[in-house]
Amino acid sequence: MTRLLVIGPPGAGKGTQAERMAAAFGIPAVSTGDMFRANVKGKTALGIQVQEFIDAGKYVPDSVTNAIVGDRLHQADAAAGFLLDGYPRTLDQVQELDRLLEADGTQLDAVVQIVADTDEVVARLLKRAAEQGRADDTAEVIRHRLDVYAEQTAPLIDIYGSRGIVVTVDGLGAVDEVTARILDALAERDIHTV
Structure with missing residues (x-):
């Protein structure tokens, strides 16, 4: 069982790397952004x-985010592990995640912190906005x-650094290079792909 969290500023490549890590470890990527976008697209009350x-x-x-994530982590495909992308974002969410994991007798194995230059992040998001027509990315x-x-x-x-589970990785460069850096850093902590 592998339980991971990927964290970093918007536009640092979390979504792309989350998909790749989830595939490498054979666990679902749990993205709050994806869950929110699906609700927005479906024009649900939550959306x-x-x-x-x-x-x-x-x-x-x-309160809204905790409920959505709590429900998702109790679905069958997350029983063997998961990779969180976009959650937790606040101290209250960390406490809620701790509570959820402790109730299941588990904890996070590692927090992958992707770092990237602010100007590069803004440029990436503006490019994505132009390509995808995303009104929220001004x-x-x-x-x-x-x-x-x-x-x-x-x-x-x-918080996670004090627990000794943070792995910091440079998010700039080719996607494959960043993925390799992440997997190598996790392997050094004895967290191996399937």
Whole structure:
């Protein structure tokens, strides 16, 4: 069983690397962003609520996010492990995740921190916005999300760092190179692919 978390600023390549890591370890990638986008696309009640936060460049409240993630981690395919992408983002979410994992007698094996230069991140997200027509990825909203990340999410690295489970990897470079760096860093901690 492998339980991983990938963390880093918006645009650092978390989604791409999460998919690759999940495939390498044979576990589901649990992306709050994907779950939120599916609800927005389906115009569910949750999706409408989520869209209002996204349009304002804000994160979805912890109560909503915790409920969605808790439900997802109790689905059958996550019993053998999972890779979290986009959760937890706040101290309250860390506490909720700890509670969920402790109730199952488990814990995270590693937190993969992907780091990337801020200007590179903004350029990546603006390019993605142009390619995908994503209204939520304007320069102003991107910079606001990076500020929110620095304020709320970056301190989580201190928590997980104190537990000795953070693996920091440079997110710049070719996708395959970044994936190799991540898998090598995890192998050094005796966390091996299937």
